[in-house]
Amino acid sequence: MGRFTMDPDWLVFDPTPSTPTFALPPGAVDAHCHVFGPGDEFPFAPERKYTPCDAGKDALFALRDHLGFTRNVIVQATCHGSDNAAMVDAVLAANGAARGVATVRPDVSDEELSFMHAAGVRGVRFNYVRRLVDPQPDEYYHRIVERIAPLGWHVVIYFEAADLAERWDFFTSLSTTVVVDHMGRPDVSKSATGPEFDLFIRLLDEHENVWTKVTCPERLSVLGPPDYDDVVPFARRVVDLFSDRVLWGTDWPHPNLKSHMPDDGRLVDFIPRIATTPLAQVKLLVENPDRLYWKES
């Protein structure tokens, strides 16, 4: 019996995903995924809001190879708080084939930042989703930006669509590259050309430093698997308009999904429905993540 027991309603990732029909281009990056523990080796944080199953680096790398990706961007998960050890261990183990996005506090030491940079970390994540973290005042995040901007790192932000208007001034005040998780979590039961999603489009349109991940159909969909049809118009609109500032990732091991666990092979098959030309696919999967995570710093 391990030290941690996953939440009773936790859904474990699919251990045998299908082989995608869509052939990923050479050098493709899964630009949003996580590792959880294993908890006995990398304990989950006391302040966490959920206790997941173990989902360590070996399983992540096996998925990468099975799906046909070459590289990963491993994003610190909130269940590990600001202890980035599991994420950094995975990035290091990938031998250059992974980059990381950390969670840090404003008082993170220079040594810790330098160590993480050398390991392959290139960004920090600010999470505004209340079921995952307790929100902090803007000043807290500004202090972090002051610490990480000199390293050339970017900021990943995760929020719910309804919060965008309230946080607009802060988000648009950031001078680093800003990457919005999961298209700002649109309510896909509304229109992809309605006022709510238009505000998100405006964010990218007016701010060239803002990028987004066109990820998580499984999380956003109301219609559900296997096709997630209701998410297509949202993601496609973004890819069509901002082909040079979009990223894609599996979100493996899919934290906190309650309705179902996706087949990661079918998720890859979602890509050509939102990036419909070979050029758009290469930008989304290879060139954009390469520029942001492997070239810029």
Ligand code: 0GY
């Ligand atoms: C995601 C989404 C979620 C969780 C986390 O760090 C996390 O705990 O990101 C979520 O529950 O919506 O991007 O993996």
